[in-house]
Amino acid sequence: MNVKDKVVIITGAGSGIGAATAKLFGTHGAKVVVSDINIGNATKVAEEINLQGGIASAVKTDVTKYEEVKSLVADTVNKHGSLDVMVNNAGIGGKHQAKTADHTDDDWHNVIAVNQTGVFYCMKVAIKQMLIQGKGNIVNVASLAGIKASGNNLSYSASKFAVVGMTKSAALEYGRKNIRINAVCPGFTHSALLEQLLSVSPDMGDKLKRFIPMGRFGEADEIAEAICWLASENSKFITGETITLDGGTSL
Numbered sequence: 001m002n003v004k005d006k007v008v009i010i011t012g013a014g015s016g017i018g019a020a021t022a023k024l025f026g027t028h029g030a031k032v033v034v035s036d037i038n039i040g041n042a043t044k045v046a047e048e049i050n051l052q053g054g055i056a057s058a059v060k061t062d063v064t065k066y067e068e069v070k071s072l073v074a075d076t077v078n079k080h081g082s083l084d085v086m087v088n089n090a091g092i093g094g095k096h097q098a099k100t101a102d103h104t105d106d107d108w109h110n111v112i113a114v115n116q117t118g119v120f121y122c123m124k125v126a127i128k129q130m131l132i133q134g135k136g137n138i139v140n141v142a143s144l145a146g147i148k149a150s151g152n153n154l155s156y157s158a159s160k161f162a163v164v165g166m167t168k169s170a171a172l173e174y175g176r177k178n179i180r181i182n183a184v185c186p187g188f189t190h191s192a193l194l195e196q197l198l199s200v201s202p203d204m205g206d207k208l209k210r211f212i213p214m215g216r217f218g219e220a221d222e223i224a225e226a227i228c229w230l231a232s233e234n235s236k237f238i239t240g241e242t243i244t245l246d247g248g249t250s251l
């Protein structure tokens, strides 16, 4: 995977898919900015990358705050001279599982703020920098819930369909500016987010696996491989694309 020396920011990189992605970029020789609202977790991930001979630093960023996203990108460019890859991974689920009429306002506002507005802010700020450089690469982490219906999950579904739409629309706008923008759509993948879903009932895991032709949940490092590939020169004619990694669930 050709990402050596690339300057990469990953949001929500303190755990799960983001942490696995940060570590994978680290092993491939990228300069990794491990960003998360949880600075303790981000610091641990950056330390692990550095211990294994990579180059990483941790930055506290809440993606719902435009000024913090601006500082994240500006500080990265000051430190490393450019921003080659922006991985917009930070995301949350709603706290309650409920049909639309009972979907809480709090869940709606919180999920849209992180998953949708956060990705908008990160794309907006990153693209401004990439236009100055004359090149760049963005990978958004959407979801299977962004291409297929999912019940009891309206804000999450809305936010992830939005991420897919923003990915395609922005890719259309910046293709001639040498900026590629793609998304991955993971299915159920082991992480804190999945644990939250599984905690709803003891048989939830078995119920979900019935819908997965491969019969198992995904692993964070399996999603990381696709993110890293989209960010690399190995995929250089691909833009506006979504890659679904779901063990066949969407079939």
Ligand SMILES: NC(=O)c1ccc[n+]([C@@H]2O[C@H](COP(=O)([O-])OP(=O)(O)OC[C@H]3O[C@@H](n4cnc5c(N)ncnc54)[C@H](O)[C@@H]3O)[C@@H](O)[C@H]2O)c1
Binding pocket: 011, 012, 013, 014, 015, 016, 017, 018, 035, 036, 037, 038, 041, 061, 062, 063, 064, 089, 090, 091, 092, 114, 118, 141, 142, 143, 144, 145, 185, 186, 187, 188, 189, 190, 191, 192, 193, 194
């Ligand atoms: N795990 C799955 O089954 C699955 C499936 C499809 C899509 N996804 C998506 O993958 C992405 C990563 O999720 P994960 O499964 O690794 O979950 P996770 O909970 O392990 O990681 C999410 C990270 O985002 C961070 N975060 C939350 N709010 C933030 C904010 N406002 N600003 C910055 N960081 C913030 C958290 O601190 C956490 O480290 C999310 O966008 C999620 O929607 C996950």
